[in-house]
Amino acid sequence: MSTTTSEADAARQQLGSEFAGELIGPDDAAYEEARQVYNAMIDRRPALIARCATPDAVAKVVAFARDRDVPLAVRGGGHNGAGLGTVDDGIVIDLSLLRDIEVDPEARTARVGGGCTWGEVDAATGEQRLATPSGIISTTGVGGLTLGGGLGHLTRKFGLAIDNLLEAEMVLASGERVTASADEHPDLYWAIRGGGGNFGVVTSFLFRLHEVGTIIGGPTFWAIEQSAEVLAAYRDFILNAPRELNGFFAFTTVPPAPPFPEELHMRKVCGVVWCYVGDEEDAAKAMAPLLDALPEPLMHGVQPMPHAALQGAFDELYPKGDQWYWRADFVNEIPDEAVEIHAKFGAEMPTMQSTMHLYPIDGAAHDLASSDTAWSYRDANWGAVFAGVDRDPANVGKIGDWSRGYHEALHPYSAGGAYVNMMMDEGQERVRAAYRDNYDRLARIKATYDPGNLFRINQNIEPAVA
Ligand SMILES: Cc1cc2nc3c(=O)[nH]c(=O)nc-3n(C[C@H](O)[C@H](O)[C@H](O)COP(=O)(O)OP(=O)(O)OC[C@H]3O[C@@H](n4cnc5c(N)ncnc54)[C@H](O)[C@@H]3O)c2cc1C
Numbered sequence: 001m002s003t004t005t006s007e008a009d010a011a012r013q014q015l016g017s018e019f020a021g022e023l024i025g026p027d028d029a030a031y032e033e034a035r036q037v038y039n040a041m042i043d044r045r046p047a048l049i050a051r052c053a054t055p056d057a058v059a060k061v062v063a064f065a066r067d068r069d070v071p072l073a074v075r076g077g078g079h080n081g082a083g084l085g086t087v088d089d090g091i092v093i094d095l096s097l098l099r100d101i102e103v104d105p106e107a108r109t110a111r112v113g114g115g116c117t118w119g120e121v122d123a124a125t126g127e128q129r130l131a132t133p134s135g136i137i138s139t140t141g142v143g144g145l146t147l148g149g150g151l152g153h154l155t156r157k158f159g160l161a162i163d164n165l166l167e168a169e170m171v172l173a174s175g176e177r178v179t180a181s182a183d184e185h186p187d188l189y190w191a192i193r194g195g196g197g198n199f200g201v202v203t204s205f206l207f208r209l210h211e212v213g214t215i216i217g218g219p220t221f222w223a224i225e226q227s228a229e230v231l232a233a234y235r236d237f238i239l240n241a242p243r244e245l246n247g248f249f250a251f252t253t254v255p256p257a258p259p260f261p262e263e264l265h266m267r268k269v270c271g272v273v274w275c276y277v278g279d280e281e282d283a284a285k286a287m288a289p290l291l292d293a294l295p296e297p298l299m300h301g302v303q304p305m306p307h308a309a310l311q312g313a314f315d316e317l318y319p320k321g322d323q324w325y326w327r328a329d330f331v332n333e334i335p336d337e338a339v340e341i342h343a344k345f346g347a348e349m350p351t352m353q354s355t356m357h358l359y360p361i362d363g364a365a366h367d368l369a370s371s372d373t374a375w376s377y378r379d380a381n382w383g384a385v386f387a388g389v390d391r392d393p394a395n396v397g398k399i400g401d402w403s404r405g406y407h408e409a410l411h412p413y414s415a416g417g418a419y420v421n422m423m424m425d426e427g428q429e430r431v432r433a434a435y436r437d438n439y440d441r442l443a444r445i446k447a448t449y450d451p452g453n454l455f456r457i458n459q460n461i462e463p464a465v466a
Helices: 003-015 031-035 055-068 118-126 142-148 186-192 224-238 280-293 307-311 336-347 363-367 393-413 428-449
Strands: 021-024 048-052 072-075 091-094 101-104 109-113 165-171 177-181 201-208 214-223 245-253 268-276 303-306 323-331 355-360 382-390
Touching (some): 003 021, 003 048, 031 048, 048 055, 055 091, 109 118, 142 201, 177 186, 186 428, 214 280, 214 307, 224 245, 224 268, 224 336, 245 280, 245 336, 268 280, 303 307, 336 393, 382 393
Parallel strands (some): 048 091
Antiparallel strands (some): 101 109, 214 268, 214 303, 355 382
16 A cells, blocks of 8 residues: 555544545545646645645644654645645645635724635625735735735735734644734744744734725836836836835736737737726826836726736736746846846747736835844845746746746846745755845744744745754
8 A cells, every 4th residue: 555545544544534624635536636736837746635624624634744744735825836835745734625704894804714815805805995915816825925925016005915914823833723913922923924834824814904996007018129228217216106006017928818909919028017006197197207208108008997806817817737937036226237137038038928027015015124024125125036937848948947047147136035935946045045134033933833843845944953
């Protein structure tokens, strides 16, 4: 009998028929579908996938994995590029059954299950014309995105996702259930705001909500040949723009579908994807200094829309099952030499879905100091991501080469470390570089809450040795 089968059988025996959830092993019909994660390059075969329907069920599986000393992965939305929501021959705690969402419009909070995706949260909060900062794609998991930091359309106005996290209900490596907040386990609360899944399983998050109804959003595209001029102007513009205006710079290929005009289909472009929290007239005023300084764009697709609609705008372009290889870095400045490198690699995007984004992280994200939460790059101005993406596995080499080459060429101009949520498996030095001065404190907190490093399928913080 293989080890993989025995893990599932042992779980069934030990956790029993009363187990709240589903236990899926390699011999079960549901296994093939259940083992898949978003990045099709990741092809792992866990010994057991435990879909837990209650925090108590999570605690039982945590204890089971710990006692049997098998690798344990925790899966929220399964979007992680490096495939950290799954593991070969180990146990996956799949949180996809923990999807309750309670919005309290008076308190302006939302309590969100640890396995929710952002689209579900945005839909629920949007009904009350409220929102909390998240990312830019609605199928991403709340769990991984939040615990790593959370950069998105509302960053400049309302900060990172973690800046709006009020508390988290957690299952620790010991199996104990605790709340992490400013009042309870404040060290843990500090650590989970950027420190990823290193400290336990979050079964629910409590977020602060803001008044966000209709936003003014969409892309402005210019010809790829104008990249250097557009990026230089964007760089000088965005850091002085009002906080209501978020705009990330992007290289992309115009998808061959409406609402894009046919003459632009499959054309490589550079541009800015906007999100303005406020009315149309103020949005136009806020964008004007950039638009007036540049040549007429190929397309200015900015319009009023519900916040949730902007969040879902890229979903069709990036369905589950594509190959993803990405690299990232934080950036303080974009000197002219770096602008030229961007222009070169932008023009060489290897496939239709490959892209580069520069997410602004100034504005409200700068209101906190680097030591206020585990997320240490509060002084950086952008998070850059170089994402090679394609449906066809035959193109894995091509997308990886482009992404790595782009990153290596620009790394000397970076702030040194990268955003953990946009890293591949890049080794311990890169994890340390992501946390800089916060690393040692994280390692001490890890030693308190997870001394045996049970939660190690992540951008791992090794427990400090006493
Ligand atoms: C298409 C796409 C778009 C993206 N856009 C953005 C963006 O706009 N902004 C941004 O900041 N990031 C973005 N990301 C990156 C994203 O934040 C990370 O991939 C993140 O890890 C995804 O979280 P997940 O829960 O879906 O992933 P998973 O693969 O399920 O988990 C990732 C990691 O988080 C841990 N984890 C997840 N949930 C929990 C939980 N409840 N408790 C404890 N640990 C948990 C896992 O153990 C694992 O280590 C994007 C990713 C993709 C693929």
